[in-house]
Amino acid sequence: MVSLRELWWHVDFIGCSLCPRSMRVMTLSTDSKTHFDTHGWVLSAVLNEAETAAVSEAVDEVQSWSDSGDWMHHYELTDAGVRRCRTEYFTPFSPGLRALLCAGAMIDIAGQLMGTSAVLYKEKINYKLAGGAGWEPHQDAPAYPFIDNHVSCMIAIDDATTENGCLELVSGLHHELIPTDARGCIPAAVAESLTWQAMPLRAGQVLWFHSRTPHRSGDNRSTSDRRALYPTYNAASEGDLREAYYARKRAELATAATNGERVQISLIDDFRGRPVPS
Numbered sequence: 001m002v003s004l005r006e007l008w009w010h011v012d013f014i015g016c017s018l019c020p021r022s023m024r025v026m027t028l029s030t031d032s033k034t035h036f037d038t039h040g041w042v043l044s045a046v047l048n049e050a051e052t053a054a055v056s057e058a059v060d061e062v063q064s065w066s067d068s069g070d071w072m073h074h075y076e077l078t079d080a081g082v083r084r085c086r087t088e089y090f091t092p093f094s095p096g097l098r099a100l101l102c103a104g105a106m107i108d109i110a111g112q113l114m115g116t117s118a119v120l121y122k123e124k125i126n127y128k129l130a131g132g133a134g135w136e137p138h139q140d141a142p143a144y145p146f147i148d149n150h151v152s153c154m155i156a157i158d159d160a161t162t163e164n165g166c167l168e169l170v171s172g173l174h175h176e177l178i179p180t181d182a183r184g185c186i187p188a189a190v191a192e193s194l195t196w197q198a199m200p201l202r203a204g205q206v207l208w209f210h211s212r213t214p215h216r217s218g219d220n221r222s223t224s225d226r227r228a229l230y231p232t233y234n235a236a237s238e239g240d241l242r243e244a245y246y247a248r249k250r251a252e253l254a255t256a257a258t259n260g261e262r263v264q265i266s267l268i269d270d271f272r273g274r275p276v277p278s
């Protein structure tokens, strides 16, 4: 199989195959931008079948890394035992995923959605292995310090279905911050009043969403894994804050109090996974 890096020039310039290579850019259609501005989310066609396979192989590699490295693996307790639920801070160690997330089509689209040049703020893989837990209703913005203008996407590595815990979103509610509960999530009574839309994705599909778009996801009730890659971008004008974000996150997670019910893997307490007994 060709490597992600070898494939990457296709993806960089997928939007305009007739232009000379140096002039090609990934351009979102006006309809897509309008959809994002109106609804707070949009699907974009970034990866073809070969590229999807290459990204999946790069994720397999990250998933195989041991715990001794500067990347951050997180674990949860499931009914089947201890499972890895997330890896983040991997772009310094995965040239293929760094190329995917930090250059070319992905960063082009992030910039077009924000209306200004983008820079990678953070990156994570949520594994949601069979039996893994889902996420409470939340907006991402309260978990992302330092920045005002940011956008994320879910790149489906495996097909995401209602059974294995695909994302669910609320359309058109990305203009305001909803007051949070003690966990930093959308209070249950508010969440119940919202209209949630399940977003099943095929492997390789890319779903962009605003950092104030309310979202949640179910547990993986299937027998197969539902892995997804999530980069978040901020406006480059606000600075390159990725190292600052991870320094803060490492410090906060190191001292996070646990109530014994949930493992904290985010700066808000949105993940329903159980902690691994020490």
Ligand SMILES: O=C(O)CCC(=O)C(=O)O
Pocket (backbone or CB within 6 Å): 126, 128, 134, 135, 140, 165, 166, 167, 215, 216, 217, 218, 228, 270
């Ligand atoms: O991967 C999922 O199911 C949801 C992830 C999510 O909402 C998050 O990581 O903030």
